[in-house]
Amino acid sequence: MTDSPTDDSNRRTRTLVPLEILEGESVPAGLVDLLEPTDVTxxxxxxxxxxxxxxxxxxxxxDRATDALEDLAREFGAEEGTADYRLVFTHDAEQTIERVAADTGAGVYAITGATGPIDRLLVTLTSDVAVERIVSFVAELIGDREIGVTLFLATDDESAGRELLETAAGPLSERGIDVRTQLSLEEPPLEALIDAAADHDAVVMGEQAPSLRTLVFGEAAERVAAESFGPVLVVRRLEGEGEGEGEAADTPLLSDGSEE
Known part of the structure; x- marks a missing residue:
């Protein structure tokens, strides 16, 4: 089993790729290539x-589901030891994804979308999500590849917003990554993000604590993926990070990977 990610620079981030495996949901080649620097479940x-x-x-x-999962795991590098798979039959998909992410130590989960080659990522930042961890993951993901980054922030505080964008851009620019910044001051944050995502091949964002708005309108990442059609990579929040009223704690995965 893979350990939880730490600050150890030699440890690769694990990305969880959830799929409705019997519904024929697949993974685009562009996402497989993008996730190559990470371990994948x-x-x-x-x-x-x-x-x-x-x-x-x-x-x-x-049997049918396992055959499909084995093929997908091979695409992600199972034979090289960088990918594995889990099969779960469940009554609650969201709870299952959270449980398996916790069990495997996944720092990121992917909403697959559709994409070809990845040339530019939209990386959205917010004040309640750990910017340093998001930037660190993006640097790991890109490595020495020719993939550009647009750092995006929607806020009503122009001065603080520009300062946050400049701070986040520094470590990426130092690595030779092509970094642009985009600040949205007028449009509602989620709508501005969806508009910006249309000009990019994939989106990286932080996981936010549940709120009444997300319960009513759906998770932001799911909405971005649905309306932009591209993959969305969500950096999971750590325990205690961005907690809000009514937030539930993770529940341990049962030993055989099945649901109660």
Whole structure:
């Protein structure tokens, strides 16, 4: 099992790639290439009707789902030891993704989208998400590849916004990465982000604590992925980071990877 990410610079980030494996959901080649510097766990899940026991579904679908997952894991480098997979039959997809992310020590999860070669990433920053960890992940992801970055921030505080963007751009520029900044002051933050994403091949953003708005309108990352059609990489928040009222703690994964 992979350990949780730490500040150890020799340790690669693990990315969780959740897929509705029996619905034919696939991974675009551009995302496979983009995630090459990270270790990958492909999570194949299938959401069951409430009355269907997971063990019954496993007997019916496990072989077909496993074949598909093995093929995907090979694309991500299973033979080189940089990828593996999990198969879960569940009644709650969101809870399953959180459990497996915690169990595997994944620092990032991916919403697959559709894309070809990745030439430029949109990296969105907010005041309540750890900017340093996001920038560190982006630097690891790009490495020495010719992939540009646009740092994006929506705020009503122009001075603080520009300062945050300049601070975040510094470490990336020092690595020779082509960095641009974009500050949105007028448009509502999520709408501004969706508009900006249209001109980029993929989006990197931080995971935010649940709020009434996300419960009503859906997670921001899901909305960005749905409206931009490209992949979205979400840097998971650490325990205690960005916590809000009503936030639930992670629940440990059962030992066999199945749901109760």
């Amino acid at each position: 492909v999570l194949g899940y299938h959401v069951l009707p409430e009355q269907t026991p997971p063990d019954q579904a496993r007997l019916q679908y496990e």
